[in-house]
Amino acid sequence: MLFEEYKYFHYQFPEPQYLGAKHTHLSWINRFIPKGISTVFDAFSGSQSVSFLFKQLGFKTITNDFLNFNNQIGKALIENKSFNLDDEDLITLFQKSPDKNDFTLIENTFTNVFFEREEAVFLDNFRANIPLLDNEYKQALAFAVINRSMTRKITMGHFGHTQALIYANDPERIRRNRSLIRPIKDLFLDLLPSYNNAIFDNSQDNQSFNDNILDLLPKLSNIDLVYFDPPYCDSHADYQGFYHLLETYTEYWKDKEFVNGTKRYEPQRYSGFDKKRNVISSFEKLFELSSEIHHWLISYNNRSYPEINDFKKLIMKYKDVTIETKTYQNGRGGKGSVAGSQEILFVCKPRKAHFISTQKQEQLA
Numbered sequence: 001m002l003f004e005e006y007k008y009f010h011y012q013f014p015e016p017q018y019l020g021a022k023h024t025h026l027s028w029i030n031r032f033i034p035k036g037i038s039t040v041f042d043a044f045s046g047s048q049s050v051s052f053l054f055k056q057l058g059f060k061t062i063t064n065d066f067l068n069f070n071n072q073i074g075k076a077l078i079e080n081k082s083f084n085l086d087d088e089d090l091i092t093l094f095q096k097s098p099d100k101n102d103f104t105l106i107e108n109t110f111t112n113v114f115f116e117r118e119e120a121v122f123l124d125n126f127r128a129n130i131p132l133l134d135n136e137y138k139q140a141l142a143f144a145v146i147n148r149s150m151t152r153k154i155t156m157g158h159f160g161h162t163q164a165l166i167y168a169n170d171p172e173r174i175r176r177n178r179s180l181i182r183p184i185k186d187l188f189l190d191l192l193p194s195y196n197n198a199i200f201d202n203s204q205d206n207q208s209f210n211d212n213i214l215d216l217l218p219k220l221s222n223i224d225l226v227y228f229d230p231p232y233c234d235s236h237a238d239y240q241g242f243y244h245l246l247e248t249y250t251e252y253w254k255d256k257e258f259v260n261g262t263k264r265y266e267p268q269r270y271s272g273f274d275k276k277r278n279v280i281s282s283f284e285k286l287f288e289l290s291s292e293i294h295h296w297l298i299s300y301n302n303r304s305y306p307e308i309n310d311f312k313k314l315i316m317k318y319k320d321v322t323i324e325t326k327t328y329q330n331g332r333g334g335k336g337s338v339a340g341s342q343e344i345l346f347v348c349k350p351r352k353a354h355f356i357s358t359q360k361q362e363q364l365a
């Protein structure tokens with residue numbers, strides 16, 4: 001029985017570098033997954049770390065993130081049962097693209113921002129070749145690994161600053177992190193085996209979506225457990241500010257402007273969960289739309305808005321809830337995870353009916 005439960009645990013999730021990723025909390029979260037469930041939904045899935053745990057546990061796993069570069073990881077590692085990138089695919093990806101002249105967005109926009117020209121041209125050429133791979137899972141895998149290579153190359157692993165080339169020319173920084181000066185192609189080839197080895201079939205038809213959660217929920221049914229890991233509003237919630245380059249690379253926008261020193265795309269996608277002015281009404285809608293799902297797990301942080309007791313009241317309209325906490329020992333892990341801040345998990349179950357005896361009712365009358 002125990003063996004059955006852990007039979008996919010020799011597959012390893014390729015370590016992400018993503019604000020608020022939960023890969024370091026998985027065994028803690030696992031303790032609160034209820035027994036006897038079969039279909040689970042990771043509603044704000046980011047790096048897909050929690051979906052990967054769900055897949056390992058043998059559940060039918062549905063995953064969603066409104067940013068497409070995260071959806072590509074979901075397609076590659078959660079939905080995909082068997083396709084990996086082999087030597088022939090690498091020849092396709094690294095060949096001189098026949099459509100090279102139509103693919104110049106990264107060179108034109110990000111040369112001398114995050115990359116030297118040569119690296120930007122390499123990225124455009126690689127991007128032009130991705131659609132030549134012969135199925136969507138191979139394509140998704142190519143996106144997942146090249147995007148991860150970019151976060152490895154760029155200092156601090158995000159694109160919300162303009163220090164990349166300054167740090168990549170600083171001998172002390174390079175000594176500490178050689179990835180800053182390594183060609184993206186080499187980083188890609190180093191990372192690929194860990195992704196190829198993470199692909200498995202858990203005998204379920206898992207699905208990855210790329211939608212705003214409030215639009216997607218009404219279209220889903222028969223879910224036993226939903227996991228919510230929304231941006232921690234008021235405490236690092238700017239996913240599009242941090243990862244705009246990966247979304248631009250994946251979408252290869254034709255209809256956006258690129259603004260400020262980092263060349264972030266504009267207009268951004270609408271979240272509803274990252275700004276104080278609309279977060280409460282978004283949660284109200286989220287919980288109403290999820291009321292039929294029996295079990296909810298919600299990750300939260302004691303520095304987020306709304307504060308914990310107000311947030312609990314929003315949940316208690318629909319569920320009975322207990323609050324579990326885990327204190328950070330250090331500041332690693334991003335998203336409000338500074339030393340002393342707490343990772344919180346709201347464990348929510350169907351409300352127990354509260355019966356009042358006839359005698360009590362008579363006394364109250």
Ligand SMILES: C[S@@+](CC[C@H](N)C(=O)[O-])C[C@H]1O[C@@H](n2cnc3c(N)ncnc32)[C@H](O)[C@@H]1O
Nearest residue numbers: 020021022044045046047049066212213229271
């Ligand atoms: C805290 S992160 C999730 C981290 C994830 N659990 C992990 O382990 O990597 C929150 C995610 O919510 C996504 N997001 C924000 N607003 C959204 C919305 N309205 N619908 C769907 N996803 C959204 C962001 O793109 C971000 O990836």
